[in-house]
Amino acid sequence: MKYTSYKPMNCSLAQTLAVIGDRWTLLILRDIFFGQKRFAQLQRNLGIAKNILAARLKQLMEEGIVEKRESESGAHAEYVLTPAGLELQPVLLAMTHWGDKHRPNPKGERVTFIERETGKPIRRMGVVSEDGRPLRAREVRAIPGPGAD
Amino acid sequence: MKYTSYKPMNCSLAQTLAVIGDRWTLLILRDIFFGQKRFAQLQRNLGIAKNILAARLKQLMEEGIVEKRESESGAHAEYVLTPAGLELQPVLLAMTHWGDKHRPNPKGERVTFIERETGKPIRRMGVVSEDGRPLRAREVRAIPGPGAD
DNA sequence: AATAAATGGTTGCATCAAAAAACCTTATGG
DNA sequence: CCATAAGGTTTTTTGATGCAACCATTTATT
Numbered sequence: 001m002k003y004t005s006y007k008p009m010n011c012s013l014a015q016t017l018a019v020i021g022d023r024w025t026l027l028i029l030r031d032i033f034f035g036q037k038r039f040a041q042l043q044r045n046l047g048i049a050k051n052i053l054a055a056r057l058k059q060l061m062e063e064g065i066v067e068k069r070e071s072e073s074g075a076h077a078e079y080v081l082t083p084a085g086l087e088l089q090p091v092l093l094a095m096t097h098w099g100d101k102h103r104p105n106p107k108g109e110r111v112t113f114i115e116r117e118t119g120k121p122i123r124r125m126g127v128v129s130e131d132g133r134p135l136r137a138r139e140v141r142a143i144p145g146p147g148a149d
Numbered sequence: 150m151k152y153t154s155y156k157p158m159n160c161s162l163a164q165t166l167a168v169i170g171d172r173w174t175l176l177i178l179r180d181i182f183f184g185q186k187r188f189a190q191l192q193r194n195l196g197i198a199k200n201i202l203a204a205r206l207k208q209l210m211e212e213g214i215v216e217k218r219e220s221e222s223g224a225h226a227e228y229v230l231t232p233a234g235l236e237l238q239p240v241l242l243a244m245t246h247w248g249d250k251h252r253p254n255p256k257g258e259r260v261t262f263i264e265r266e267t268g269k270p271i272r273r274m275g276v277v278s279e280d281g282r283p284l285r286a287r288e289v290r291a292i293p294g295p296g297a298d
Numbered sequence: 299a300a301t302a303a304a305t306g307g308t309t310g311c312a313t314c315a316a317a318a319a320a321c322c323t324t325a326t327g328g
Numbered sequence: 329c330c331a332t333a334a335g336g337t338t339t340t341t342t343g344a345t346g347c348a349a350c351c352a353t354t355t356a357t358t
Contacts, residue, residue, distance in 0.1 A: 147254030
């Protein structure tokens with residue numbers, strides 16, 4: 001088989017991986033979520049080669065995750081998340097929570113997510129039942145839907 | 150710059166990517182979450198080369214995500230998730246939800262996650278405040294903790 | 299008992315796509 | 329005129345992947 005592509009797989013997870021599943025994309029999105037907007041900022045923060053960053057941003061634009069626009073004041077480009085991009089936040093947060101818990105920095109939590117208005121920390125990402133009870137992994141089951149094979 | 154490794158980055162997201170951030174790992178974990186236990190099953194379902202699957206499983210064992218044990222009846226190996234592995238479920242579900250919504254199968258939802266006891270679908274993965282209100286991406290802010298640079 | 303077939307890998311090799319490095323272009327601002 | 333920003337292009341590395349062959353136990357078959 002040739003280099004396996006995610007796209008032909010009829011799997012929602014694989015479809016997401018087709019968009020964000022390479023080495024740099026999630027780190028780029030992390031920086032954009034954290035407020036970085038400009039090409040040069042991203043490049044310096046990440047230590048990524050320019051051509052790779054340009055290719056990833058182009059791909060993210062084609063996938064409808066990121067939009068490029070001109071800044072009102074200056075004449076530099078800005079990259080901002082589209083609504084579909086913003087909806088990746090649960091993925092980012094779930095991964096960040098896992099890493100902070102299972103691969104911790106000895107000095108403590110690396111980052112805390114708070115609600116902007118109240119300043120209170122958000123609830124840790126987790127699976128919850130329809131009526132809001134937290135569920136453990138074993139209490140969840142997957143059943144095929146109409147779009148399954 | 151050398152080939153970038155995630156490990157030296159002081160970032161919880163990067164630490165998680167060091168564990169699950171390559172082409173096959175999440176798909177392997179998906180199958181294990183869905184109840185596959187045996188090497189040959191995984192290999193056939195995924196269409197992955199045997200050496201790659203063996204390498205990934207070994208890595209997942211070293212990282213404490215998966216455990217290998219002998220099945221009680223037969224004499225074949227079984228791979229099961231450790232507690233740390235089970236805690237990756239929010240990541241899997243968040244990605245699956247995103248893919249199902251933004252890269253849908255025209256026939257409908259590919260998979261539904263239900264609560265085992267009641268049979269009711271679980272709540273969609275999302276960010277919620279301390280007291281349980283759903284939050285939109287813009288209402289969340291990240292602040293550095295004691296483990297930040 | 300001998301043979302076949304399945305399971306669960308390991309090893310070595312060829313390939314190939316993605317990452318890095320180097321260099322070029324255009325525009326803008328001081 | 330020089331620096332900065334935002335890329336594009338091209339070439340070279342490198343590490344991940346895929347393939348095939350081999351191996352060691354069991355389990356089933358003749």
